[in-house]
Amino acid sequence: xxxxxxxxxxxxxxxxxxxxxxxxxxxxxxxxxxxxxxxxxxxxxxxxxxxxxxxxxxxxxxxxxxxxxxxxxxxxxxxxxxxxxxxxxxxxxxxxxxxxxxxxxxxxxxxxxxxxxxxxxxxxxxxxxxxxxxxxxxxxxxxxxxxxxxxxxxxxxxxxxxxxxxxxxxxxxxxxxxxxxxxxxxxxxxxxxxxxxxxxxxxxxxxxxxxxxxxxxxxxxxxxxxxxxxxxxxxxxxxxxxxxxxxxxxxxxxxxxx
Numbered sequence: 626x627x628x629x630x631x632x633x634x635x636x637x638x639x640x641x642x643x644x645x646x647x648x649x650x651x652x653x654x655x656x657x658x659x660x661x662x663x664x665x666x667x668x669x670x671x672x673x674x675x676x677x678x679x680x681x682x683x684x685x686x687x688x689x690x691x692x693x694x695x696x697x698x699x700x701x702x703x704x705x706x707x708x709x710x711x712x713x714x715x716x717x718x719x720x721x722x723x724x725x726x727x728x729x730x731x732x733x734x735x736x737x738x739x740x741x742x743x744x745x746x747x748x749x750x751x752x753x754x755x756x757x758x759x760x761x762x763x764x765x766x767x768x769x770x771x772x773x774x775x776x777x778x779x780x781x782x783x784x785x786x787x788x789x790x791x792x793x794x795x796x797x798x799x800x801x802x803x804x805x806x807x808x809x810x811x812x813x814x815x816x817x818x819x820x821x822x823x824x825x826x827x828x829x830x831x832x833x834x835x836x837x838x839x840x841x842x843x844x845x846x847x848x849x850x851x852x853x854x855x856x857x858x859x860x861x862x863x864x865x866x867x868x869x870x871x872x873x874x875x876x877x878x879x880x881x882x883x
Contacts, residue, residue: 630668630676633661633707639750640757641703643691649699651873652765654758654776654834655690656714657683658703665745666710670733679781680727681707685856690777692866697873699775702761704754709735711746713754714776716833722751728784758838766842773803774839774846775873779853780824789824792817793868794850796825798832800840803847806876817855817868824850845880 641658660682662668668676675681687703694701704713709732715722723743725735765772782789793811797804804821811819825831832848839846851865 630662630671630673633676634664634667635661635705636664637661637705639705639753641701641705642757642761643701643703644694644698645700645761647694647698647700649697650765650770650877651697651699651773651775652758652761653690653694653697653699653701654774654838655683655686655701655703655778656712656754656776656834657708657778658687658690659705660707661705662707662710663746663749665742665749666734669707669709669735671709671730675730676707679779679853680730681709683777683779684853685851685862686777686779688859688862689779689851689856689865689869692863693777693869696866696870700761702754702758704750706750711750713751714778714833715830717747717751719830719833721830728781755837758834762838762842762844771844773877774835774844776834776846776848777869778848778850779856780850782852782854784824789852790818791820791823792852792855793819794821794823794825794848795819796822796827796832796835796848796850797846798827798835798840800835800846802880803845803876806879807847807872810872810875810879814868845877 660676690701712722723735725732762772795804795807835846835848
């Protein structure tokens, strides 16, 4: 039997930069958009079912992010590789930047990593992605634009046997300006539910990108989490892209008075 995970193995650059010349002040970032694996790790000991599931990537996010990028005319920076290789939405020193278990699945290829292998993942996956975001933000700032950092994620409706019911999570760290405006706008929505810092909180370490590239630069920032069973097909991708677009446009208008 052919191992389908072989088709995921590549030596391509980790960063996917799309619509780089988009005129929007928003920079969209999707740290968990891809599920590819580098040549030097191989399959991580996982089968195709695991690599197709939420433990490997954020289902529906690449499609959603591309559509939202088009609606906003915003640059989009996506990570090509699976978070199971190296999670680019965790602090470099965090214990869960490389995990040995995810939602009760053992990641055999991550067990007992030596320092050389760990360092290779940082050098070839983690730092290139971080550097790409930093350089793009600095480029915009040097052009006189204060970019707005918006990260896009999806989450599984059942995690560790616990049901999650919220449709949209609006996450923030110490700077809640944009999240506050978005949540205020979403109060009038009747088609979906939203909640602050759900299904994760800053204590879970999920606001790394917001802190490093948003908070530390004094930039507006927010993280969207859409429940992944609501991103099951092309129509739902467009529906949520339109919803997030409308929320962002109204909220940024309120904040900036335009």
